[in-house]
Amino acid sequence: IQIDPSTALVTDIGAFDPFGGGSTMSDITFDQTTGVLYAWRAASGHGLYTIDTNTGLATFIGGATPEFGGGGIASDASGTLFNTPDGVTNPSPTLTMVSTVDGSPTVVGALSGGPTPRIINAMDFNGSGTLYGVQTTQGGIFATHIVTIDTTTAAMSDVGSSVSRLDAIAFQRGSGEVTVKDTLPAGLTATDISGPGWSCTLATLTCTRSDVLDPGMSYPPITLTVTVDVNAPATVINSARVSGGGEVNTSN
Numbered sequence: 001i002q003i004d005p006s007t008a009l010v011t012d013i014g015a016f017d018p019f020g021g022g023s024t025m026s027d028i029t030f031d032q033t034t035g036v037l038y039a040w041r042a043a044s045g046h047g048l049y050t051i052d053t054n055t056g057l058a059t060f061i062g063g064a065t066p067e068f069g070g071g072g073i074a075s076d077a078s079g080t081l082f083n084t085p086d087g088v089t090n091p092s093p094t095l096t097m098v099s100t101v102d103g104s105p106t107v108v109g110a111l112s113g114g115p116t117p118r119i120i121n122a123m124d125f126n127g128s129g130t131l132y133g134v135q136t137t138q139g140g141i142f143a144t145h146i147v148t149i150d151t152t153t154a155a156m157s158d159v160g161s162s163v164s165r166l167d168a169i170a171f172q173r174g175s176g177e178v179t180v181k182d183t184l185p186a187g188l189t190a191t192d193i194s195g196p197g198w199s200c201t202l203a204t205l206t207c208t209r210s211d212v213l214d215p216g217m218s219y220p221p222i223t224l225t226v227t228v229d230v231n232a233p234a235t236v237i238n239s240a241r242v243s244g245g246g247e248v249n250t251s252n
Helices: none
Strands: 025-030 037-041 046-051 058-065 072-075 081-084 094-098 105-110 119-125 131-136 143-149 156-164 178-183 188-194 199-201 206-209 223-228 239-244
Touching (some): 025 046, 072 131, 081 119, 119 143
Parallel strands (some): 025 072, 072 119
Antiparallel strands (some): 025 037, 046 058, 072 081, 081 094, 094 105, 131 143, 143 156, 178 206, 178 239, 188 223, 199 206
16 A cells, blocks of 8 residues: 555555465565665565565565564665564564565574563664664553664664554655755856756755655756856866755765
8 A cells, every 4th residue: 555644545556465365564665775665574484575566566585484473674774674573483583684685684683672572563764874663562462662773783772662553663754855056167157947846046056845755766857057158168067966855874
């Protein structure tokens, strides 16, 4: 399904398995570098899948395990997938990194600290790169907790209790105003600057917008029109800088 965050309107996209195989995904995440939607299967025989956002069809990648419990998955800003694949049949619930090629896991460490049982059903990174998880009692009556998880040690810190049986968490990325500022080289004079959805100011060669940019997507282009001075050099280099929008890497 697709959910409109402003209206809560739900749109059905399609079944994971059109042949009625009964696949259930415990958590989903968009790769923040490619926009690919990944999922972790919830039932016995956990594994990594990709989901076609046009049809809903799930395609198995690999990484099947016999453990049951947990099942959170989240992509960081570099596209690394983190996963909590176990928690009930495995006596030591773990945080792992998962290969997007074959689903193979690399164990970061055993989950430690925070509330127990250390079963994480859902995870997501916030705009600052902190990994949050939903700690669950796996269907029990007690309230679940929101925790943060250290991606280098697997240590958990309790944020606080939440509603009973909470089973999903998501942060809106790319929020906040995005600013593009152009710096013209000598010999060029700007006469117009514009772009679909952009609010542009010719005097400062600056354009802004505040709508959310989904992973793997691009904003419409900005067109800058210039006149060339008669004494302009034969070769010039134009540069523009982008800032804002909740970006994590501000050095590029």
